Amino acid sequence: VSTSSGTSSAMAHALNASLRDAMDADDKVLLIGEDIGQLGGVFRVTDGLAKDFGEDRVVTSPLGEAGIVGSAIGLALAGYRPVCEIQFDGFVFPAMNQIVTQLAKYRHRSEGRVSLPVVIRIPVGGGIGAIDHHSESPEAYFAHTPGLRVLCPSNSQEGYDLLRQAIRCNDPVIFLEPKRSYWAKGEVDPAAACLDMEKARVVRTGDALTLVTYGALVPIATNAAAVLAQEGREIEVIDLRSLSPIDDLTVVDSVRRTGRLVIAHEASQTGGIGGELAARVQTQAYYELEAPILRVTGYDTPYPASRLEEDRLPNVDRILEACDLSLAH
Amino acid sequence: MAELAREEEQLAERLRTGCRELPTPAPADPFEHTLERMPAELTRQRDQHLAFVAAAEGGHE
Numbered sequence: 001v002s003t004s005s006g007t008s009s010a011m012a013h014a015l016n017a018s019l020r021d022a023m024d025a026d027d028k029v030l031l032i033g034e035d036i037g038q039l040g041g042v043f044r045v046t047d048g049l050a051k052d053f054g055e056d057r058v059v060t061s062p063l064g065e066a067g068i069v070g071s072a073i074g075l076a077l078a079g080y081r082p083v084c085e086i087q088f089d090g091f092v093f094p095a096m097n098q099i100v101t102q103l104a105k106y107r108h109r110s111e112g113r114v115s116l117p118v119v120i121r122i123p124v125g126g127g128i129g130a131i132d133h134h135s136e137s138p139e140a141y142f143a144h145t146p147g148l149r150v151l152c153p154s155n156s157q158e159g160y161d162l163l164r165q166a167i168r169c170n171d172p173v174i175f176l177e178p179k180r181s182y183w184a185k186g187e188v189d190p191a192a193a194c195l196d197m198e199k200a201r202v203v204r205t206g207d208a209l210t211l212v213t214y215g216a217l218v219p220i221a222t223n224a225a226a227v228l229a230q231e232g233r234e235i236e237v238i239d240l241r242s243l244s245p246i247d248d249l250t251v252v253d254s255v256r257r258t259g260r261l262v263i264a265h266e267a268s269q270t271g272g273i274g275g276e277l278a279a280r281v282q283t284q285a286y287y288e289l290e291a292p293i294l295r296v297t298g299y300d301t302p303y304p305a306s307r308l309e310e311d312r313l314p315n316v317d318r319i320l321e322a323c324d325l326s327l328a329h
Numbered sequence: 330m331a332e333l334a335r336e337e338e339q340l341a342e343r344l345r346t347g348c349r350e351l352p353t354p355a356p357a358d359p360f361e362h363t364l365e366r367m368p369a370e371l372t373r374q375r376d377q378h379l380a381f382v383a384a385a386e387g388g389h390e
Contacts, residue, residue, distance in 0.1 A: 112362035146363050170365045198368070245368035280370075 007189075012182040014156035015045045015121075018163040019083065021190060023053050026081060029167055030057040032068055033085030033121075042087050043123055043182050065095035069120065073102055076116040081167060083119040090133025092122055096141070103172045104147030115170040119163070124152075125216050125266050126313055127180035132303040135179075137267035142174040143244035143276070150243040151197060152176040154218035156186035158201075158241060161194035169197070176243075178216035200247040202254070206234035209260040209326055212251055212277065214240040217264050217314055224319040235323065243273055248280040255281050259290035260326045264314045269297040291329035294322045356382045 009017070023029045031046055037060035040047030050058035061068050065086055072082035086092045092099075099120070106116050126135035142150045149171050153159040159177070166173040195201055203218060204225050213221045218239045225235050236254050240246060255261050261281055263274035274295040281293060296314045304312055360367065360375040367375070 107364070108362045110362075115365065149364065245364075245370060249369065 007187070008185050009156050009188045010183045010185050011153070011156045011159045011177070012043055012045050014160040014186075014188045015163055015177065016047055016049070017188065017190065018160045018167075019046065019049060020052070022083075022164055022167040023049070023057065026167075027057075028079060029081045029083065030059065030075070031083050031085065032059040032061050032072060032075075034061055034063055034068070034087050036060055036085050041085055043177075043179070045121070045177075045182075046085065065091055065093075066098050069095040069098040069103065069118075072118045072120075073098060073106075073116060076118050077114065081117045081119075083121060083167060086120060086122045088134045089122055089124040089136040089138055092120070092138060095120075099142075099148070099172075099174075100145050104145045106147075107171070108147060116172050117167075117170045119166045119173045119175050121163075121175045121177060123179045123182070124176045125178045125180060126303060126309050127216060129306045129309070131306060135303045135306075135309065137265070137298065139174075139176055139243050139265075139267060140272050143246075143273060144271075147172065148244060149173045149197075150176065151241065152178065152215045152243055153241065154178070154181065154215055154239050155184070156188045157192065157194075158239075160188050160190060161192075162197055162241065164190075165194070165197040176215065180216050184219070195241070198242050198245055198247060200241055200250040201239045202236065202250065203239050204235075204237040206236040207257055208233045209235040209262060209323055210238065210251065210254040210258045211235050211262050211264065211319070211323065212238045212240060213264040214243065214273075215266070217266060220314065220316055221264060221319060224316045224323065227316065227320060228323060233323075233327065240273070240277075246273070246277060246280070248277065248284070251277060252281055252284045255285045256288045259288055260329075261289070261293045262296065262319065262322045262326055263293065264296040264319055264322075266298050266313055268300045269295055270300050272297060291326045294326055296322045 036046040037050040037055055037058050068084050072084050075082045103116055106114050125137050139150055142148050151162045151166055153162045166175050203222055211221050221237050225237050228235050263277055265274055278293040296318050298312050356379055357375055
């Protein structure tokens with residue numbers, strides 16, 4: 001993996017480079033997770049790091065997510081900056097008690113005396129032909145928990161930048177890595193100026209409608225925007241990047257210009273990020289809205305068998321249908 | 330055992346007294362220390378809460 005300026009890297013390689021650079025920069029950074037040592041993790045994001053940094057800093061844990069996160073909390077209390085790897089989205093639930101009851105609350109409980117700089121990396125989402133508990137989108141659980149930050153990169157550069165910022169951050173960070181983006185290539189320049197991790201990114205500008213999404217849906221939303229552009233309708237695409245806190249100001253500024261908002265995410269609709277964002281936008285830009293806010297999401301069902309997953313995942317056609325509905329108002 | 334019970338009750342009373350003597354937190358205090366930097370939305374919620382408290386108490390924060 002090269003981190004030289006302008007290198008084209010898959011997101012998995014960019015994340016690997018980000019971990020490597022963070023470990024080079026700070027010897028308190030260490031990794032803990034299942035199969036992350038010699039194997040390099042199921043998705044090879046930690047490939048080669050155990051060999052170069054040693055097994056004291058790249059710790060292959062037993063199969064027990066509560067133990068991984070609990071150990072990370074203890075290490076953070078002792079001054080380390082642990083980065084946990086949860087093997088798949090659906091495997092994080094055994095660790096929820098540690099995350100929600102301890103990790104998220106320690107700063108508040110200690111009136112700011114104790115920071116827990118723990119990053120929990122979780123491969124998320126579908127689109128890889130897997131089944132439930134290997135294809136889930138659990139972001140709303142974490143975004144609903146005060147005391148956690150939730151980040152979700154959509155490309156290699158963001159993967160590199162956001163993970164570096166997450167590891168430097170003194171707050172606990174849930175770092176969601178879209179699985180189907182792992183092998184998508186993009187330019188990575190570690191020295192490039194990067195947006196603050198709390199800020200959303202305007203991917204494409206336009207004045208007809210605002211389309212907000214994050215993670216693996218960003219390139220799909222961009223493709224939908226390109227189709228609409230061919231019809232003479234320029235829409236603005238925003239990549240949230242941070243799901244908690246949400247940068248609603250960037251979205252509201254956009255909606256004040258466009259008057260229309262469509263929100264897309266893979267996760268189930270009810271209680272999702274889209275509902276929260278819609279509420280905030282209608283509160284702040286009610287008089288500028290010219291159409292109801294629409295959502296394009298996964299359905300409120302458990303994740304289906306892999307043969308049916310394309311029916312569940314928002315795609316260009318479903319996004320275009322929502323945009324057409326909004327623009328017809 | 331009686332001595333142990335007496336020590337236990339003394340310790341418990343000291344803890345109870347200490348807790349009762351803790352100052353009552355200010356209305357803004359629960360909003361602090363959620364994250365290292367208070368997010369904009371939480372700042373808005375805090376300000377809305379303080380305004381509500383001030384109005385309910387006749388302008389006293």
